Amino acid sequence: MRLILTIILLTLATIAIAHDDKVVSVDVLTDDSIRTEKTLEDVVVKPKTSGKSKLRITNTEMIGHEELIRAACCNLGESFTTNPSVDVSYSDAATGARQIKLLGLSGTYVQMLTENMPNLRGASIPYSLGYVPGPWLQSIQVSKGASSVKNGYESITGQINIEYQKPQGTDGVRANAYLDSKLKQEVNIDGSTHLTNRLSTSALFHFENRQTDHDANGDGFMDMPKQRQFNGMWRMAYVSPVWISQFSIKGLRDERVSGMSHHHTADQQASSIAHYGIGVNTNRYEMQWKNGFTLNQEHNTSIALMTNGAIHDAKNTFGRRTYDVNQKNGYAQLMFESDITPEHNISIGASLNYDKYDEAYDTGMEVFPAPSGYFAVTEETTPGVYAQYTYKMGEKLTVMPGLRWDHSSVYGGFVTPRLHIKYTPWDCLTLRASAGKGYRSPHAIAENVSLLASSKTITMLDGMKQEEAWNYGVSASLNLPVAGKNLEVNMDYYYTNFINQMVVYTPINMVGHTRNQYVFENLDGKSYSHTMQIDATYPFFEGFTATGAFRYTDSKSTYGGELRIRPLTSKYKALLTLGYKTPLEIWHFDVTGSVNGPGELYDQTKYPAFFQLQAQVTRDFRHFSVYIGGENLTNYTIKNPIMGAANPWAADFDATQVWGPTDGAMAYIGIRFKLEKL
Secondary structure, three states: HHHHHHHHHHHHHHHHOOOOOOOOOEEOOOOOOOOOOEEOOOOEEEEEEEEEEEOOOOOOOEHHHHHHHOOOOOOHHHHOOOOOOOOEEEEEOOOOOOOEOOOOHHHHHHHEOOOOOOOOOHHHHHHHHHEEEEHHHHEEEEOOOOOOOHHHHOOOOEEEEEOOOOOOOEEEEEEEEEOOOEEEEEEEEEEEEEOOOOEEEEEEEEEEOOOOOOOOOHHHHHHHHOOEEEEEEEEEEEOOEEEEEEEEEEEEEEEEEEEEOHHHHHHHHOOOOOOOOEEEEEEEEEEEEEEEEEEOOOOOEEEEEEEEEEEEEEEEEOOOEEEEEEEEEHHHHEEEEEEEEOEEEEEEEEEEEEEEEEEEEEEEEEEEEEEEEEEEEEEEEEEEEEEEEEEOOOOOOEEEEEEEEEEEEOEEEEEEEEEEEEEEEEEOOOOOEEEEEEEEEEOOOHHHHHOEEOOEEEOOOOOOOOOEEEEEEEEEEEEEEOOEEEEEEEEEEEEEEEEEEEEEOOOOOOOOOOEEEEEEEEEEOOOEEEEEEEEEEEEEOOEEEEEEEEEEEEEEEEEOOOEEEEEEEEEEEEEEEEEEEOOOEEEEEEEEEEEEEOEOOOOEEEEEOOOEEEEEEEOOOOOEEEEEEEEEOOOOOOOOOOOOOOOOOOOOOOOOOOOOOOOOOOEEEEEEEEEEEE
């Protein structure tokens, strides 16, 4: 508690810090997120690596390195702490798995990209946010609504693109070490070097470990799992005037152990209650190779061939239940792009996606004549072609229609139309509109494995359809001069309407069903989501910037013939972030507070709104930085995150109804080190 109080006092003390030196800073938004500085007498020009991109036709928010280090950012799931658009929460109270929500819908409807190639799909979705170490990130781009047809058909609510640290960047070694009050340790090391003036290479390593048996609420279950992860990546890049080639391989081993704590097990042995254990062991391997060739520099004519492959193997144990899944994915894309004239651009291409799932699910309940569950092998091959045209009328108007056709070996052929319009009537105002379709191939348990952390039975109907939805959106970005400073205001509205969807629900008063079920079935009725958001950023005085945001969500779906509020979806969210840097940027103080609105659980039980607070103080030195902070400083937690924890073998046991924090206040300390070639 002393540490937490110290953080708060230091944050409040920022208003008393002053310095005589003056530096005028001009921000320029760049999409490559590579920080450079050019000094012109007393003016320092620094590319703005975070915020709304004015150049892109899509409604895209850039999260650069400086924004990422405002929090501990141990992994991708913790990179959206200060972002008002993306919500991150725990998917259950046992495994520590995090999930995201965008536009009022789960992360399964967000297309995840790594360096603009589809990745982290299917079986990797439940734990994928923990597979990307924060210190590896160079930047993140969050695009709302329909996206470009170049990246495929899977985007429904938007895209999240991850850019890793590049080997062709600055030569040197960088490291990050982290320790929190729950005794979680992390170490990250990466280094890069230029072998020649065109060829460069880099290696990145990540290790995290937590082996404490932590049970603060005394319900007999670990609040957070014991976890150990090894993660490594090797990259090479060749950059010449006519040929750019990037190659990378990545390997991961993730181990999670949870369930009853040792103390609880000892207490319950006399009652003959068997130990309820949870184990998740994952091995994942990835490969990516991208090649781009410039054919005509004057017209920006180029051709590119990009390939990506992944093997994801996970073994899950929840009490007596076991679920093993092995997913093999291969993706290739060939694209051609050219500026016909300065006003007209054309992009055409072809892609091929292959997925193979090997699944084995056993409920652990003996049903004559064989154990219940299933074994399945599913394969899907989807070739496709696309064309996209872009018209630019100077800086005022940009129109980008796109169309793609794909053919699934499971679902047949389908067409994906998309349209984007950007209009800038004045320098201070940018208007955008988008409309488009998206499709997904659903995999019930692979994408919802956290639902196994309960006594509810899983009921799936045969013949699941391909998910299909329309998304429409409008947005406005304003830059207004107020008191000699620039006020940035962004407003947007998005509507997602499903034609087909795999819905998951607990039956309420339905004939032939009980509350002790999770039912997976095709949508029979309406399913939609409306989201409206407004956010504003203003630099009140030199070094001090505040961002406030409010979002309202109306997200509903038809479950068993009844139109209901979508479970575990808060009705609104309000967020305020405050950041202060001393004139020489030696000290950094950051505070983020958020109010998460009320909602409903699967059984239609209501949950209340709650407030969370986090803060961090950073001190920069020549070659390293020390940071100290705290999360969930209000110490707010769900009273009973695990229902029926006293007897996990009973019918009312359920660890999946998680709508808020399951763990109390946490403090952390870390050090970032870099030794780079000037």
